[in-house]
Amino acid sequence: MRIDVLTIFPEMFTGPFSESIIKRAINKGLAEIHLHNIRDYAAGKHKNVDDYAYGGRAGMVMMIQPIADCIDKLSSERSYDEVIFLTPDGDLFDQSTANRLSLHKNLILLCGHYKGIDERLREHYITREISIGDYVLSGGELAAAVVTDAMVRLLPGVLSDETSALSDSFQDNMLSPPVYTRPREYKGWKVPDILLSGNDKEITLWNYNQSLKRTAERRPRLLDE
Secondary structure, eight states: OEEEEEESOGGGGTTTTSSHHHHHHHHTTSOEEEEEEGGGGOOTTTTOOEEEOTTSOSSEEEOHHHHHHHHHHHHHHSOOSEEEEEEEEEEEOOHHHHHHHTTOSEEEEEEOBTTOBOHHHHHHTOSEEEESSSSOOSBSHHHHHHHHHHHHTTSTTTSSSHHHHHTSTTTTSSOOOOOOOSOSEETTEEOOGGGGSOOHHHHHHHHHHHHHHHHHHHOHHHHHO
16 A cells, blocks of 8 residues: 655654554555655745635635645556545544555545645545544644554554454444453452353353443444444
């Protein structure tokens, strides 16, 4: 999988993309992540990427030319499955979306700033719009890092135990059950006896019931879906 990230703050990705799962995927050759500074495509001496909004609305808007030129250049080099804009008013990102996107070969992630991007970019370049929640961030970089992590960890060979991702929360539209590890008892708090029984059938049933209970308590809408 190749992911091209368009941003005016590429340094923000130094931590997320150089540690943990994403670093492992890159080192294994399973993922390529390329950062593109939108300012490099800006015209004029000052390399401006934003301007005042027409109509007198408060706040600045990211200009069409630098972003369009960057996307045009990348698209001339390869075909992209999606050009994704990270924006508060996009479709809410969830596990099923991460699953589908992880099957793609080439993706562009555009990180917005200020009041957003010129609407003509959304009309003519963007193929999908994603939000990671009903709140506003200073820019799309953190959202792009979240989406990238959620996709990359699903690529075959990234996780040491590939079945682990299949049992994560939301994969079966339920939350995961509680988990325990050693010691068996700590400060008088004990691991449930069923998990120590060795009875796979009963353990599977216990896990399912715990998932159902936790989902009903914390994310009842998932059961409705």
